[in-house]
Amino acid sequence: MAAWSERLAGVRGVLLDISGVLHDSGEGGGVPIPGSVEALARLKRSQLKVRFCTNESQKSRGDLVGLLRHMGFDISEGEVTAPAPATCLILKERGLRPHLLIHDGIRSEFAQIDTSNPNCVVIADAGESFSYQNMNKAFQVLMELDNPVLISLGKGRYYKETSGLMLDVGAYTKALEYACGIKAEVVGKPAPGYFQSALQEMGVESHEAIMIGDDIVGDVGGAQRCGMRALQVRTGKFRSRLGGSHGPATALLLPRVPSPGCPLFSLWDA
Amino acid sequence: MAAWSERLAGVRGVLLDISGVLHDSGEGGGVPIPGSVEALARLKRSQLKVRFCTNESQKSRGDLVGLLRHMGFDISEGEVTAPAPATCLILKERGLRPHLLIHDGIRSEFAQIDTSNPNCVVIADAGESFSYQNMNKAFQVLMELDNPVLISLGKGRYYKETSGLMLDVGAYTKALEYACGIKAEVVGKPAPGYFQSALQEMGVESHEAIMIGDDIVGDVGGAQRCGMRALQVRTGKFRSRLGGSHGPATALLLPRVPSPGCPLFSLWDA
Structure with missing residues (x-):
């Protein structure tokens, strides 16, 4: 050594x-x-x-x-x-009200955040919640904004679970970036x-x-x-x-x- | 005029x-x-x-x-x-056996294609079938291949349905490209x-x-x-x-x- x-x-x-x-x-x-x-x-x-x-x-x-x-x-x-606590700081600083495409397991981290009338999308490793319907809703929210802001909690490609390799948030962030023609801000x-x-x-x-x-x-x-x-x-x-x-x-x-x-x-x- | x-x-x-x-x-x-x-x-x-x-x-x-x-x-x-008939020609020419991440509505187009022991992934506009589970399965198939081949039926970002804008296959293709570090071949x-x-x-x-x-x-x-x-x-x-x-x-x-x-x-x- x-x-x-x-x-x-x-x-x-x-x-x-x-x-x-x-x-x-x-x-x-x-x-x-x-x-x-x-x-x-x-x-x-x-x-x-x-x-x-x-x-x-x-x-x-x-x-x-x-x-x-x-x-x-x-x-x-x-x-x-x-990344979730770090994101909450940013949202508060910039007056952003997110549409949340996240796993239920971290929803509590955003309990103090105003999510009415969203002016941005926050995407995290949502796992099974990455349904077509949920992805499409996030896409539609972004497309309705004059200045679409997408905040991504990390940009990992995949991770390993005991059952095998699993797609991570980065893959889904790329999907929204491509569909909307925008670039996400990464927190993580x-x-x-x-x-x-x-x-x-x-x-x-x-x-x-x-x-x-x-x-x-x-x-x-x-x-x-x-x-x-x-x-x-x-x-x-x-x-x-x-x-x-x-x-x-x-x-x-x-x-x-x-x-x-x-x-x-x-x-x-x- | x-x-x-x-x-x-x-x-x-x-x-x-x-x-x-x-x-x-x-x-x-x-x-x-x-x-x-x-x-x-x-x-x-x-x-x-x-x-x-x-x-x-x-x-x-x-x-x-x-x-x-x-x-x-x-x-x-x-x-x-x-694109589906065009893809079938390519699969046959190159001896490719696809894992299909597609909508049930075009499954019949691939009826004559051998899908056993897949050596590539074919992705199309799967709509609601773009679940996390189905995306992750396609990802895992690609990651197991020494020479991963991803064929994408088009690379559209979105299209319009009567109910509003809808994410198209291109967004999901980008997700798999990013996760696997590969580039899809587009048919369409x-x-x-x-x-x-x-x-x-x-x-x-x-x-x-x-x-x-x-x-x-x-x-x-x-x-x-x-x-x-x-x-x-x-x-x-x-x-x-x-x-x-x-x-x-x-x-x-x-x-x-x-x-x-x-x-x-x-x-x-x-």
């Missing part, structure tokens, strides 16, 4: 993705990835600051943390940067502002931080573009085709990743 | 889009656009050759023609270029090969033909790129925002359209 100490020189903070790194989501909340509970505990005993940076948009931050604690992870709500990884808010909350500069995730685009590419170091674990959605989780179109756009390719526990089990 | 005779000089054949030009689709088959039955009859009495070039992928060619004849249109199955307008096969079936060269449709991208842009003249009617999905049915992203990519902006009947009612 000699090379590791060099790669981690000067690192004061660790940003951890959750799904695919700590656990695989799925039926009944999913399962922890073997070794990750212990790896996180060890990481927390170190001198490093730790923060969780997720694009989870099917569960409220409270529900997600409750689930992870139940699995044995040392995590609290205040340590988590999540890999948007630079989202990483920056996580770093600020952790109190660490980008060059002192490392992002650990399973998504070559959302986690690794996004963090690197913000001046952070990044590692891709070989759990979660990681697939060996083309050396990563990505398809041919995006693979060529990304820098090479200094990934050791292993589960989280082997990184912190030295 | 003096300018019209110049614009139409040398035209020997007319390609007509169907939905939004002849009728608006919708509940119970939709309704004819006022004046279009008479306009088509007059066109057919002229010296011009007429062919129908549609991206309709919710109904079989037989069902579509039956519906239009019932509305009073002078149209027969042999006069229609439609605006693919050049599709227009060319329609011209060939009509026995007219591109410079002798004019395309009439309501879609600035699929009908007008596509035909112009094939060397044809094109007109956009102001019925169907036509919307006045930005002078056409398109959003800001695509508007900039297209040439100016010499569109008179009117229903079909005023074009041929001189």
